[in-house]
Amino acid sequence: MAPTLVRIGTLVIKEFLAILKDPKSRIVVIGPPIIQFFVFGYAATFDLNNVRYAVLDEDHSVESRELLSRFQGSPTFRLVGQLDSDREIGGLIDRHGARLVLHIPQTFSRDLHAGRPAQVQVIVDGRNSNVASVALGYANAIVARYNADRVRTFAGRAPTAAGPTLQLVGRAWFNSNLQSRWFIISALGGLIAMIVVLLLSSLSVSREREFGTFDQLLVAPFRSGEILLAKALPPMACGMFDALLLAAAAVLWFGLPFRGSLLALVVALSVFICCVVGVGLFISSLSATMQQSLLGSFIFIMPNVILSGFTTPIANMPRWLQWGT
Amino acid sequence: MNALQRSLMRLRGFLRKETLQIRRDFSSIALALVMPVVLLFLFGFGVSLDVQNVPIAVVLDDPGAEARDLARRFALSNYFDPIRVHTLDEAKQLLDRRTVDAIVYVQSDFSQRLARNAETPVQIIVNGTDANQAQLVQGYTLGVLNLWSGQRAARGLPAQPPAVTIQPRIWFNDAVNSTHFLVPGLVALVMTLIGVLLTALVIAREWERGTMEAILVTPLRVGEIMVGKLLPYFVLGMMGLGLSVGLGRVVFGVPFRGSFSVYLLLSTLFLLASLGLGLFISAAARVQFVAAQASIIAGFLPAFFLSGLLFDLESTPWPIQAISHVIPARYFVSASHTMFLAGDVWSVLGWDALALGVMALVLIGLARSRLGQRLEG
Secondary structure (H helix, E strand, O other), X not given: OHHHHHHHHHHHHHHHHHHHXXXXXXXXXXXXXXXXXXXXXXXXXXXXXXXXXXXXXXXXXXXXXXXXXXXXXXXXXXXXXXXXXXXXXHHHHHOOOOOEEEEEOOOHHHHHHHOOOEEEEEEEEOOOHHHHHHHHHHHHHHHHHHHXXXXXXXXXXXXXXXXXXXXXXXXXXXXXXXXHHHHHHHHHHHHHHHHHHHHHHHHHHHHHHHHOHHHHHXXXXXXXXXXXXXXXXXXXXXXXXXXXXXXXXXXXXXOOOOOOOHHHHHHHHHHHHHHHHHHHHHHHHHOOOHHHHHHHHHHHHHHHHHHOOOOOOHHHOOHHHHHHO | OOHHHHHHHHHHHHHHHHHHHHHHOHHHHHHHHHHHHHHHHHHHHHOOOOOOOEEEEEEEOOXXXXXXXXXXXXXXXXXXXXXXXXXXXXXXXXXXXXXXXXXXXXXXXXXXXXXXXXXXXXXXXXXXXXXXXXXXXXXXXXXXXHHHHHHHHHOOOOOOOOOEEEEXXXXXXXXXXXXXXXXXXXXXXXXXXXXXXXXXXXXXXXHHHOHHHHHHOOOOOHHHHHXXXXXXXXXXXXXXXXXXXXXXXXXXXXXXXXXXXXXXXXXXXXXXXXXXXXXXXXXXXXXXXHHHHHHHHHHHHHHHHOXXXXXXXXXXXXXXXXXXXXXXXXXXXXXXXXXXXXXXXXXXXXXXXXXXHXXXXXXXXXXXXXXXXXXXX
């Protein structure tokens, strides 16, 4: 038993040296994951801020100003201009001048006073479909609040107190401010760790193979299991280090709540990293050159990023793909 | 034979060597041709930002006919996949176990309040882990409620339609189909993979194996080496582009409203910028392992996260927006969205083309000077 451990120990040291001795690859293992985490942590969000909108108010009434002031007060929207005619809308949206135009027709206040449903036209730039639908959702929520307040103010004397009003009371659990950043960051650490581990493990064997040093390893008195283990341990250690570092950063920097136990996280991460190392070494053993193993890793990374539910809900996928995950 | 002819002859030989090299290593062609297909199918079928068939639990504490009618409305909507649950506690357990994504709770005084013409609250509890989806689910629930009260009004029952309604018009993508938004962006990702990743790796391998030195001592000039190295990958990149656009249009029915010649010009500029970055990385790193990591960090990940391909750039904090201005993919994704969905809008495309052109010049210039340094060193 002891000689096996010694042999594995020496090989592990050799592998660590191979990663850490080259200054360039040392930087690659430690620096970028951290930079990526912060840059992408801030970039990767589906929340909307500063949706630039323009207003075409053809009504100029107290009511229209009241409704518009609610949009101005919302942190989601940012007013960038007043339009004078509906001919300007097309050009403005086309050239990304505004992403949303609120068009209040002349009949707005007249309809309101007469008790007819008053309509506001909202024109959205659909090039980013997600922004379009979420921004519309916010606009709807603002209008719904306006309606509810109106009913309350005019209760009893409004000309249309003809029936009950339905009200939606919304609450979100687990993430009560509905920050999508929380959702994405909690997975981002794992994702970055996965890329590091996969690259390290898949490139390690094929690099040796390309340089011919793998043959030297094979003729040395190591069993294949020992080589495998020694190849697997350093990437695992690096990946674990990255993942835990990023998890700590998520909690300390981005203020994510951590509601599970640390032990459970470590166990889950080790199992996950083990799987990834296994895949990496498998790819590595199949390919003769580093280019091939990198390509193999990519084919593994892409479905993982996309199908893991990292950015998009798994429930949205077609049934057969859901099984595939 | 004048200088130009000699140069062309040298170039022809070199190009032949490069082409053979690509043809004999299947993985380069695989990256150029298989990757777009894999990516498009994964994104096309696997990624949908639209919310459909969300499992929800409907709890009716009011057994009245009106509450049941409202519950049926949820069943009719194709946004929701409701199951009836008897108690709120049961529903909360389902939400905890992620069996459902939201709970619609109708309180026991629902019909009473309706009958009294009072404000009638309907509660929705959503799982906020996926904030984007939670937001949309709340919006759709509001839509179902409005639809229901509209129907009541149509049947002559007392119902107050909302005073102000929004009439949405979504331009360029009226069905809010997220595939139409994703496919144009994917083209940028495919070209980045070919232009940066593949190029950086292949050339770094030549450095590592020492065959680059062999090329450097031939009578080839630096400019000729660069053209010879980049042209084959340029062709591969353009093939990837054609494949992605073709598949996007035929399989996923994404419209293309701009003109192809303008798109070709823009993608040429973008591909040149990517190739320049790839060449620069390989000349600076010289080791495949580092080149691979660097091209993922400088090429692939920014093209995915900071280009507006999936995440909206305008909602990010300003330092991130500032960084995104030096990412070529950002301009190409913007141009691509506009060309596919809106058409030739010169005020957008002009700036994008200018930015891409400048970046292509700078990156290729950097790569050239880096390559030149190595020649002497």
